[in-house]
Amino acid sequence: MSVTLQKANIFQALEIWEILQQAILRRKADGSKQWQDGYPNLAVIKNDIEKNQGFVLMDDENIVGYCAILINNEPEYANLKGEWLSNEDFVVFHRVAIDEGHLGKGLAKTMMTLIEDFALENNIHSIKADTNFDNVAMLSIFEKLGYAYCGEVFFRGNARKAFEKVLN
Template sequence: MEGTNKEQAKTFIFRKAEAADADHIWEILQQAIERRRLDGSRQWQDGYPNPDTVKNDLENGWGFVLVDDEGVIAYSALILNDEPAYNQIDGAWLTLGDFLVVHRVAVSDRVAGKGIATRLFKAIEQYAIAQHIPSIKVDTIFDNPAMLRVLEKLDYIYCGEVILFGAPRKAFEKVLG
């Protein structure tokens, strides 16, 4: 019971990532890469993402972090209207207007399995609403049950398949508001 109260008392902040966060972001991504490997997935096992990916995200203003009282605990890249792979979908998107793309979702080992990915997505949704972006589009590999559960839990709608990095991905969209 004591642990539960401590978790509830934590403060979470969702914000744009800063250059000073780069090492923490890369550490979290490495942990996620290893978790995917241990799960038997081929996702993120080919040198992507890497430190240059993080650097590019930060330089372009795409990197966002979720921070608790002890530091950065989750990362994602948020890109407005720009994912060329989404132009070709075997299926159909729900909307054709502005959208926020969510890529490179990763959670620290310290908080893995504690609902942080769900909390991150809720923060991303609030950010999109505040920016007047009407929908969020996201994809994931077929063998990522944790991400698929988060998307289902938060009512993302399966729209079809896209090809990213030469592999099919399940594509989802959520219309906000």
């Protein structure tokens, strides 16, 4: 499987939303509280795309995953209860979701590696991200890919674990 990370377009929004709905249901089935409050939703995805921040993981012509990628644009990260590894420019990703028909193939890790490539192509050497305390799958991926736990950030009143990886 040879996958690429591409900017999403508005015509892909409904298919992306289906993938995110699958992920929302998986989080719930796992007992996680992440994404159980009406966020994310189709309007969020459309906003990502309109701001050129929505990205699809493609296997040939098929969307197999989605994430939002932002540069230096996460205001909550300024309020970290903890300490970041760096204070330079950073890439942040949100809303990582893999199509349920493609789970177990390491695509989330592949997507994160492609995000690292995106950062380096933009001469950025820091990736910051966060996840719920109960998102075991993402916490495991952070550990496997060498992300360092930096503290807590808060979204919609909920604490989330924040991580950073400094790229060479």
